[in-house]
Amino acid sequence: MPELPDVEIQRQLVESTALGRRIETVEVRDEYLVKGVEPDELRGRLEGDAFRRARRHGKYLFVETKGGTWVLFHFGMSGFLRYYEDPEGEPEYPKVVWLFEDDGALAFDCRRKLGVVRLVDGPEAFAREKGLGPDALSDALDRQAFREAMIGRRGMVKTALMNQEILAGIGNEFSDEILFQMELHPRTKVSDLGEGRVDRLYDTLRHTLKAAIQARMDPEQLPGRFLLPRRDEEAACPRCGAGVRRIEVSGRGSYFCPACQGEEPG
DNA sequence: TTCCATGTTCCGCA
DNA sequence: TTGCGGAACATGGA
Numbered sequence: 001m002p003e004l005p006d007v008e009i010q011r012q013l014v015e016s017t018a019l020g021r022r023i024e025t026v027e028v029r030d031e032y033l034v035k036g037v038e039p040d041e042l043r044g045r046l047e048g049d050a051f052r053r054a055r056r057h058g059k060y061l062f063v064e065t066k067g068g069t070w071v072l073f074h075f076g077m078s079g080f081l082r083y084y085e086d087p088e089g090e091p092e093y094p095k096v097v098w099l100f101e102d103d104g105a106l107a108f109d110c111r112r113k114l115g116v117v118r119l120v121d122g123p124e125a126f127a128r129e130k131g132l133g134p135d136a137l138s139d140a141l142d143r144q145a146f147r148e149a150m151i152g153r154r155g156m157v158k159t160a161l162m163n164q165e166i167l168a169g170i171g172n173e174f175s176d177e178i179l180f181q182m183e184l185h186p187r188t189k190v191s192d193l194g195e196g197r198v199d200r201l202y203d204t205l206r207h208t209l210k211a212a213i214q215a216r217m218d219p220e221q222l223p224g225r226f227l228l229p230r231r232d233e234e235a236a237c238p239r240c241g242a243g244v245r246r247i248e249v250s251g252r253g254s255y256f257c258p259a260c261q262g263e264e265p266g
Numbered sequence: 267t268t269c270c271a272t273g274t275t276c277c278g279c280a
Numbered sequence: 281t282t283g284c285g286g287a288a289c290a291t292g293g294a
Contacts, residue, residue, distance in 0.1 A: 001272065001273095002272055002273060003272060003273090006272080032290085059272095059273075059274095073275085074273075075272090075273075076272090076274080076289095076290090077271065077272055077273045077274095077290095077291095078271085078272080078273085078290095078291080079273085091294090093291095100280075111290090111292070112271085112273085112289090112290055112291050112292075113289085113290050113291070114273050114289070114290065114291090116273095116274095138274045153282085153283090154282065154283065155282080155283050155284075156283090156284095158283080159283075163283095164274085171272055171273070172271095172272055173272050173274085196272080202276075219286065231272095249268090250283095250284065250285070251274095251284090251285060251286065251287095253271080267289090268294105269281100269293105269294090270292105270294085271291100271292095271293090271294105274288105274289090274290095275287100275288085275289090275292090276287085277283105277287085277288105278284105278285095278287105279283105279284085279285090279288085280282100280283090280284085
């Protein structure tokens, strides 16, 4: 669920379902996910208030209330939000649930419990404190900023794309997707890209993330030449039909097409 | 039963 | 200093 496009979709969900509605109850059903604040205090701060806007920075979602409280969501590997009015629409592992006065509920579902809900001072302060780089789709990350961030790096492109201190929002799956779109082997080193390919990498990552958001991460709607729904060694490359391969890069399973992206970095 | 999984964090090592 | 590799966290599905 949880790379930048997924988080943006969660943000849009909050925006379209939850804004302006009085929060009657906050149910903390598993306090393991609630960090840095007692469940009672979380309830006290939110009940009676209403959400007024939702913002994203990389893989983090921030929702501000009319009272000025900022709630931070991080989705870990398995978290997502769901809005429902019929109790039957409740997801399988709801950990924190916001119930609105005029009916309807927003649930934070997190099967693997690696997600986080907490109160923060705001997106900018949080990003600064964490040392996060600019959101990968923000205006702050323009071509020049990306060039400067990449230049002089010694590691692999994939590792750099996933480094949240350089740019925020890309994880394991999207780093593979971007490398696939660029036809670069997952172990390609940043130092082997010339300026031209750094610029192309920038364009590719912006396009790829935007296309995924546009398709709402629906496998049926994603561009046909996306590797994303084919992260499987049984699958065929959507570009050339060769077999998709899996290797380990920095300890993460990485899928690529050896025919399009090369058997070896280069 | 074993392996793997989109997240972050921390530690040791080169 | 930078970057890598592995482990840990918690849980469940194939």
